[in-house]
Amino acid sequence: MRTTDNNGGKKLISFDNPNINDLSCIANRTLVDLQKDNPDLLVFPQSLGQYRDDVEKSHIFSLDEENLTTYNLMGFIGRNTSQLSISSRFAKDDKNDYFLHYMLQKVFSLNLLKFDQTANEENIWDFLLYLFPHYLKKAYSQGLYKAYRREEYNDANIKGAIDVKRHILRNIPFMGKIAYTTREHSYNNNLTQLIRHTIEYIKTHRFGSGILTNDSEVRDIVSKFNFVTQNSYNKNSRQKIISSNLKPFSHPYFTEYAMLQKICLKILRHEKITFGKEKDKVYGLLFDGAWLWEEYLNTFLKDEFIHPENKTGKNRHYLFENFQSIYPDFISRAEPKSVGDAKYMPLGRQHSYSENSERATSIYYKTIAYMYRFNSDNGFLLFPNEETSFFETYKIKETSGILKKIGLAIPQSSENFKEFIKTMNENEIELKLNLLTKERAIAQQRYI
Structure with a gap:
């Protein structure tokens, strides 16, 4: 289902519509209420309700009799198999929501001239790609994240706990090597691996290369993450890396990595989220039009x-x-x-x-x-x-x-x-x- 922001209640919904039950569970509820139990609902600005901006009090849409009324929020939201896409009211048609893409590119300092939007829910998740460079830079401003991880070695320079089982399997007859494990403080960890997998995924997107190469600072940061993960990156381990990052990131210093982790997971898992594998959970990606419009105006004023x-x-x-x-x-x-x-x-x-x-x-x-x-x-x-x-x-x-x-x-x-x-x-x-x-x-x- 599709509509636009600030539609004035012009979207008519029949109560025979099979989506009505799911829509009713989302309608007339504030964002802060919806986000409590639905971590797969991502809203920008992400500082929801922290600064008395009243964004958290907003309704995504209201449902009254047969009228679905939207407000300033744009993007995509769904529950189970029901999905509602909210374009900007300036979209020429379902395929070309140029204005929303233009504001996002200006606010997040991107410049992609070769842009072709397709008329399906996939294009909503393309917006996440605009956010990735911005939050990558914010996270890297705190430095590369280091974490302890378990490493396995098999050489003569023993410096950890001997792994007897692995040693017997690999080093009989004895040739001078010892199998052992260590716990090391390393830049190569599950979080940096997640970021590397996201970078590689974005490279395969139709305008992903422009997002990663458009800005010299982003290019430099991408090369740093490529370097620290170069010896262990494996495309086939992507699902394992995703699973190891499902617990929300928390650190007293590297605070900016929490949002970057969330964006990376949504980019890599968007198909699962989009098609609602978790029963009765609300999922989606929304932008507050008032916030976006204000930040966009500031780019040229x-x-x-x-x-x-x-x-x-x-x-x-x-x-x-x-x-x-x-x-x-x-x-x-x-x-x-x-x-x-x-x-x-x-x-x-x-x-x-x-x-x-x-x-x-x-x-x-x-x-x-x-x-x-x-x-x-x-x-x-x-x-x-x-x-x-x-x-x-x-x-x-x-x-x-x-x-x-x-x-x-x-x-x-x-x-x-x-x-x-x-x-x-x-x-x-x-x-x-x-x-x-x-x-x-x-x-x-x-x-x-």
């Missing part, structure tokens, strides 16, 4: 705008003198200050909400509060808009404040991914120039 990060505390600000942390999505580096919010939801029309509406609070009021905090007359909302760019200015009554809604045009008629990228680059430049031009105009008006 970061030179002119500060992007506070509530996940790291970087560029934290306070609403009051010394308490109540706030994190506007974007704050201009230049004076006078302007502040803006990234909104993944459709905002391409003027809409009035009731005064107690949570929608109005999330869309308008928060940004206006940030404007007041930074003594700014200029606020803006950035959202994706289908096909054409969008620009509207709203004057805040009886003040000098202005709130702008700016829509980045998402092309719908690109013949291929390369053409889509070219058009997106042009639209990004247009949005950036338009935004900065408006900033300068307001600055000039303020100081005249």
Whole structure:
């Protein structure tokens, strides 16, 4: 089954549908609730609920009578043999979800022009390949992981416990060699072997070689893992290595390897997970569209705008003198200050909400509060808009404040991914120039 994000309840489901029972077990439940008992459900950002970002409170979809309503989450989820794929609402068709792939490549610093998506659940797991280089670099930043492992030797340089049974089998008649075992602290261990097997698997993928060679840092890290596992890597031992890594990784120092292990296992075991071998378990891969959209905007606005990060505390600000942390999505580096919010939801029309509406609070009021905090007359909302760019200015009554809604045009008629990228680059430049031009105009008006 397929639908798009923010579908407005337009996906109709018949209660005669054989998937209805499985879908009902997923519907109307928060992510944090689903993840408790379903380790095969992977959600990004992976810091779910740790930073008061409310992602953990999100529903993947709701089911009411015959309507299936989706929100900001995109990706793939399933239970038993029932599977639901949620594309971005800007996907041209089932085959070409260019926008989601484009944002993932920008956020995770990849550049794959030769991209051809196929219309099946397999392409959802392709997204894991985008994540692998990012988390490989994060893990390697803590160094190569070392662990104790049992090694077997048969030579004259005995330095461990003699293995009598193996010695009798291999060294009779005696020729000067002794069979023995040692416990060594080694870079060549089950976890580094898992990473090596994942690297070799990715090489066989249709655009895997580009993922491993696109970045010089990734190439260097891959060569390090190849070197430390070169004497023991065996393609035929892949299932054994997977089994030895099924226990979640935990280490007080090498903390970044935990997520890398999880991604490697999902890449290598995706067929088992996709087709639901474990009865009644929920499995899948999901991306929070609001998080992805915000991080994507930062890739081309970061030179002119500060992007506070509530996940790291970087560029934290306070609403009051010394308490109540706030994190506007974007704050201009230049004076006078302007502040803006990234909104993944459709905002391409003027809409009035009731005064107690949570929608109005999330869309308008928060940004206006940030404007007041930074003594700014200029606020803006950035959202994706289908096909054409969008620009509207709203004057805040009886003040000098202005709130702008700016829509980045998402092309719908690109013949291929390369053409889509070219058009997106042009639209990004247009949005950036338009935004900065408006900033300068307001600055000039303020100081005249």
